Amino acid sequence: MTTGEWDSEVPLGVVFVRHRQSTVVLDVHNRYMDLGTLGFAMGSAWLSGINLYATVLALGLMQRFHFAHLPGDLAYLGHTWVLAASGALYVIQFIADKIPAVDSTWDMIHTFIRVPAGAILAAGAFANFDPKIRLIALLVGGGIALSSHGAKTATRLAANTSPEPISNVALSLLGDAVAFGGSLLMGFHPAVLCIIVLAAVAISILIIHWIVRWFRRLFRPRSSPSPA
Numbered sequence: 001m002t003t004g005e006w007d008s009e010v011p012l013g014v015v016f017v018r019h020r021q022s023t024v025v026l027d028v029h030n031r032y033m034d035l036g037t038l039g040f041a042m043g044s045a046w047l048s049g050i051n052l053y054a055t056v057l058a059l060g061l062m063q064r065f066h067f068a069h070l071p072g073d074l075a076y077l078g079h080t081w082v083l084a085a086s087g088a089l090y091v092i093q094f095i096a097d098k099i100p101a102v103d104s105t106w107d108m109i110h111t112f113i114r115v116p117a118g119a120i121l122a123a124g125a126f127a128n129f130d131p132k133i134r135l136i137a138l139l140v141g142g143g144i145a146l147s148s149h150g151a152k153t154a155t156r157l158a159a160n161t162s163p164e165p166i167s168n169v170a171l172s173l174l175g176d177a178v179a180f181g182g183s184l185l186m187g188f189h190p191a192v193l194c195i196i197v198l199a200a201v202a203i204s205i206l207i208i209h210w211i212v213r214w215f216r217r218l219f220r221p222r223s224s225p226s227p228a
Helices: 003-009 012-064 072-078 080-096 100-109 111-125 131-160 166-188 190-218
Strands: none
Touching (some): 012 080, 012 190, 072 080, 072 111, 080 100, 100 111, 131 166, 131 190
16 A cells, blocks of 8 residues: 555544554563563573573573574574583583582682673673663673672582582582573563572572671681680
8 A cells, every 4th residue: 555545545543543553562562572681681691600501502402493582692502513512511510510629619710701601691682782781781791690600609619518419419400400490481481580580689699698607607716715
């Protein structure tokens, strides 16, 4: 239908109402997509602090097999070489994570890997947005990844002081489950995971604070009894 046909056959009021309805629908859709992007950004950053390779592998597989459409540059996680690298590194981590001495060293080294990776994943989700938005996502994503990584490292370090191996293995498997389960939830309901991340960051800060106080009491020098 041409413009002239619209002017002659359709009343102007109807055209205006239709235009207003389509604008509202598009605006609601865009806002939903922005909330979904925020969920992917915050979720991927938070999960990367727990288990980076499992998160990248899970998100990449969902993108590869069209179970989810990752926003921005996160779509590159579905490439073959990314899946191969993350899969191989996840297998190595799965083994190293079960050995207490190796696990603590692994977590310390990955402070310089998980946190920057979380920041990059968060910024990558906003690749199609304004550069200022991407910079904010980079900074916030790094902070979120640091909170989850710090809570995990402190918890595992406390568990590694115990001589029995069950707690260490159980926490390792729990971290894997959170990474894969969180990635699945993010793929289908990113806004829900966004809310969970906000609560988890607050809980992580409390966990880190509590464990630091526990270590201080544990290694505090005991005063020797004064001679009579």
